[in-house]
Amino acid sequence: MIDYQKYIEIIDDWIVNRDTTVVGIFLIVTLLLSGGLGMTATDSGTSQFTENVPAQEAFDNVNDNFERQPFERGTGSTTLIHRSSNVLSKSSILEMLRAQHRLKEDDSQDVVGTNSVAQSVALTVDPNATTLSAQIDAVESAPASVVKQAAQQTLEERPSIAGLLSKDLNRREPSASATIATVSHRVGGTSDSAGTQGTSPLTPIQQEAVFIVGSTGADITVFGSGLISAELQSVISDSLILVIPAAVILILFFLIVSYRDPFDLLIGLICLGMTILWTFGFMGWAGIPFTQMLIAVPPLLLAVGIDFGIHAVNRYREERVQGTEVSTSMRLTTDQLLPAFFIVTGTTVLGFAANGASDLAPIRDFGLVAAVGIVFTFLIFGIFLPSLKHFIDRKREKYNLPTFSIAPIGSEDSAVGRVLTVGVGIARRTPHTFFVIVLLSTAVMGAYGTGVDTRFTTEDFLPPEENPEYFEELPASLAPGEYTVTDTINFLEENFESSESDSVTIYMEGPMQRDYALESIYKANQNPPDSFVSNGRRASATSILGVINQYERQSPKFRQLVQANDIDNNGIPDKNLPAIYDELYASPYGDEARSYLTDDYSKARIVYSVKSDASQAEVTADTRELANDMRFEATATGSVVVLKAVSDVIAESAYISLALAILASAVFLVIAYWIIEQRPSLGIANLVPILVTIAALAATMRYLDIPFNVLTGTTLSIGIGLGIDYSAHLVHRFSEEFRESTTLFEALSIAVSGTGGALAGSMLTTTTGTGVLVLAITPILGQFGLLIALSVLYSFVASVVILPTTLVMWDEAREVSPI
Template sequence: MLDYQKYIDILDDWIVNRDKTVVAVFIVTTLILSAGFGMTATDSGTSQFTDGVPAQEAFDEVNDNFEREPFGEGTGSTTLIQKDQNVLSKPAILNMLEAQNRLTQRESQDVVGTTSVAQAVAQTLDPDAETLPEQIDAVEAASQSEIKSATRTTLERQPAVAGLLSNDLNREEPSASATLTTVTHEVSGVSSSAGTEGSSPLTPIQQEAEFIVSSVDGDISVFGSGLISAELSSVISDSLGLVVPAAVVLILFFLIIAYRDPFDLLIGLVSLAMAIVWTFGFMGWAGIPFTQMLITVPPLLLAIGIDFGIHAVNRYREERVEDVEPTPAMRTATDQLLPAFFIVTGTTVLGFAANGTSQLGPIRDLGFVASVGIIFTFLIFGIFLPSLKHFTDRQRVRYDLPEFSIAPIGSEDSAVGKSLTIGVTIARRAPYVFFALVLVSTAAMGAYGTGIDTRFTTEDFLPPEENPGYVEVLPEAVAPSEYTVTKQINYLEDTFESGESDTVTIYVEGSLQDGTALEEIYRANQDPPDSFVTAGGSADTTSILTVINRYERASPEFRQLVAQNDQNGNGVPDQNLPTIYNALYDSPYGDRAASYMTDDFTRTRVVYSVESDASQQEVTDDTRAVADEFRMEATATGSVVVLKAVSDVIAESAYISLGLAILASAAFLFFAYWLLERRPGLGAANLIPILLTIAALAATMRYLDIPFNVLTGTTLSIGIGLGIDYSAHLVHRFSEEYRGDVGLLEALDISVRGTGGALAGSMVTTTSGTGVLVLAVVPILGQFGLLIALSVLYSFVASILVLPTSIVIWDHSRGTLGTLLSSSQSRSVN
């Protein structure tokens, strides 16, 4: 057996004989790490989750090669949403033109162009009205009947204009309740990712645009990626503003009950604060940005820190209540707790670190930061807190300061202690029946939990359309902002859905000069899958073929050229393609051709319209199936496909990290108990409650319809880390008690009453501290907080109820195995 005691004795010596030095070192380290706070950047966008995803990489290539801004590179757009009884009336059209004009005249807006129904109608009234002031004059000079006539003409001549009008458009008596206007700004650094950026150069422009547009009559609002980015950033600060005070109040309340001593309470709070400072200071020094996912780290560190703190103080009090002096009492406490803290820290770190296998950077960052934070927590609560506690108690004795309470939680005669022995009673009376019931329940809940859905959308990170009811009663100083983005997104989807359908893209790479290249595109458009929009039996698509067909209708010479090179008469040229391409690029349709095919004829995109009510899964499967029909290299992409790819990565990460966490934790537990106690089987007993907890958590997620997303996808592996915390403390305490003349059930009873009491206090405090995440403005954070709180609750219940039976089964199996081995040896001798 490893003589680990000598290392603990070294730590004991520092803790009890050099406590002032230890405290000073930790304070200096805190000051150094705290400087990292000012270095921490914030990344609140969702595009961070799409980085490195193959579908996003293809999407980036499509945007780089084909998405040419109508006003050139380095531009971004803002959408104006106008609502009115009739946005096609003369007053409404004038209001929209005035809003466009005021934005254009403001130099800071850097407007390079605008597009609206109002402009189109004005230019129908006066084709020479090219500027916004001239268009305003044209509309002011026209009567309402002239405007109606001009609107009908505009809708007939420019069908695309209808896409800027709401679904309730009446073409006969032109009217609509809403319209969209696009304002293009000259600005660099605008992302084309399927997600949203955490910061956007459009944010200040669109925030100013809101102020400018508000000065115009009528109901006109501003919408754009810059405002979405601003709200994403605001959501983080608002969530922290709600969660942190609530967590502090609840944690403080329950810690007062757990410690019942102002000195111990202060020591615990200082240690918790140090764990947070160390972790986030380290992030600043390491250059790791603060994201939405890392909002979850403080509650997790608080969960572990509270547990360690209550255990340290409680175990120390168990000795002090027997009139043992502070120094020997602390030595005894740390002798038992440091190995237990080591086991808990090792398994918890493995649970978090398992997320390092994820393809998504933010999930890897969460695993890494949380793992580092847990190690810091171990150092602070395993060394600093006992040192500070020992120093404080020595000063109490020296200066005769009062002791408020030294009674541990869950003492033998307390109500808490008596209520915690239910599991021991079950283990004494019917261990095998109860164990079989646990195994069946675990298998049943695990099987049910495999049906958890997986989702990833930008809306996951946006606040709800309406703030929760509790927000209304909060003081104005802490109440979150009034959010509008989600409401506008929903309004746009409901109001303009018919004007603009979802699309997917197939990115094709290869020699497009080969005779079969265009035929491949043509064949892929035939017999489209169910999720694709159809037109005349073929897929509703735009591609280089679309541009060729349009130029054919406009140019008899080009039509003849195509016909001469169409061998099978299906309207698709299949020879001399470079000649056709060159003629197309030299025509007025050259720019449009360049938006679908590169000028070296090696890459092209085919854009398909898909049903708006089709699921991500259906659209992605169908798009990939169509891409597989190409002989050239073809990649399915587009925002729908990218988001589904991220969902797949989330699910894959969740299951892989869960499997790794279980295997790594099992290996660590077996090794640790073999190394420390020569009882590796205790590792198996330790795992049983954890497997039950994970199965129950997965079943709860499915029952409550909580999907795997970038946050909740980590809860199962994190649940292992947190759950082992509870069972490891009990198992290690049992191994310490189960020596000499102490019987099995007596050792279990002592362990449950002593350590179980600390576990109860830790559970109540931790579930409250992590559960307050449900107050976060973003529902995804609320789901995560609920699941973490449930994982702690389930872990506690499983440890108290199931672990005693697991240990009894383990002990019986040892005896059975020993008997079998003895019998085998006896037969061999005979």
């Protein structure tokens, strides 16, 4: 048997006899770790979640083989959204052409290509107008009736171009209220990803594009991943500016109520500040960037730190009110609390560390940072706080400084104590019936909670389209900026059947010079699935077939070559494909052809438009089924498929982390109580309220339609960490009281009224401090704050109401088989 008491006595000796030295050592470590604060980078994008996901790797292969040809560096695109009474009118077409021309002529944009309905109509007006300036001249010099006829002809000859026009398109009298165009830029780094990048090279380009396009006077909105990235960064900073003051005010209020002594309040605040500083300093030294995921870490550390601080001070006061002197009171406090803190720390660290099993690097980083932060919390509140408290109380006695309050929060005779002992009353009267009800309720909630949805989209991190009304009442220093991205995304989804982000890609590898290669692509586009945009019975798709068709209309010689090799007369060549490719590559359409077929004819891609209102699951399933039906080795990819793959990993991570956390916590608790109390079965009893909390939390998520995402996906393992915090304190206190030959129910009453009082103060402080995240601008942060607050509340209620009955059942089982 390990004699853990001797190690606690060593710590006791340092706390009581060398408090000044301990305080000095911790302050030195604080200075050292604070040096890492300036090294912490920020990564606010969502592309970090797609790294090493197979679908993203396929997407990267597509970009490597197609999007970056024929350019030496990477390319990125900007979307122009034009709104007008009729975007197919002569005046509107000229507005779009002029906007594109201004962007192309501006050196800051580094434009390498443009694509729009306006350009297609201009080419129909004058097939020789191959530049934007020539197209502007062609449309300007043509009568409005000719432009109208050209628009109608373009829609007939190129039906897929309708995807660039709003849903209210009128083909007979060519008109539509909105259209989208694409401008491609040469950029210094990779800009193509299923997510948005934290520091996108497109951000300055697109921010400048806003001013360039705005100067035209047309109603054209600039949109793209660079602007989304910039808004994501603004949302994080604005959310923190809004949430932190509110959290500080609420936490400070409840800490004042809990401590009721300015000296103790100051000690608690110093320790909380040190915990945050140590953790973020560690991140800087370890080179871990601050991401959206890590916004969750400060509330978690505050939750555990507040709990530890209130428990330490409250337990110390229980001794002081009995007249025990300072050093003896502190020894008794640390003797009892250090084992409890160790149990809580061990299980909480295991709960967070279970996220290390995730395939997503940001979730692994979150688990590591949270686990390290909890260890820091244990050291600061388990050793530094008692040392500082002992040092200050000695000085207060020496210099006769006033003592404001030394009364603990709860006692059996107080109103708080009477409320807290309700669970003891239930355990005394009907333990068996109540325990059966608890087990059945947990099973029902757990089964219901398995239906929680999983989602991952860039929109999760963006603000709502309309800010809440209370934003208008905020002072100017706290008021958030104006956000436009969500409004633009909603406009695209409502007005276009598909947008640039609503597309999937089939990436094919194989001998594309084989006679059946193009026929296989043609057949794949027939009878598309329901989630795909279609023109009649054919999918709205872009591929090498479309480029062949375009050049065929422009070149009689090429059309003759295609027809000569079209055996079944369906417009698709069936033989001599290398000669057709060579002729196409040597034409003005060569660059466009290379964006769908590589020079060695070994890789090809087909880009399909999908419906904006189709779910990720539907689109992904349909795309994968289509890829499986290809004659070549084919992979389903594209932004929708990648994001669905990430959401699947999130769900998998959530359940794997939960299972690992429960298993590891159970093993740890059994071993810990075996070493500390020689009662290993107490570890199992300790788990019951936690399982109830997890089941209730999962059921709440499904009821409130809160999905698993990159933040909420961690709440179940977090719930274990925070839940053990509450139940472990009560179980350990009960065990100590029960060990003193007190009767079962006396031990329960003392534990619940004494330690339960500290738990109540901690619960109120933590739920309000973390629950204030609901004020955050982004819904994802609000959902996370709500769930953390609920997990703390559920943990508290389960501990004070359910745990007494659980311990009664444990005692009965122990009498049958004493372990």
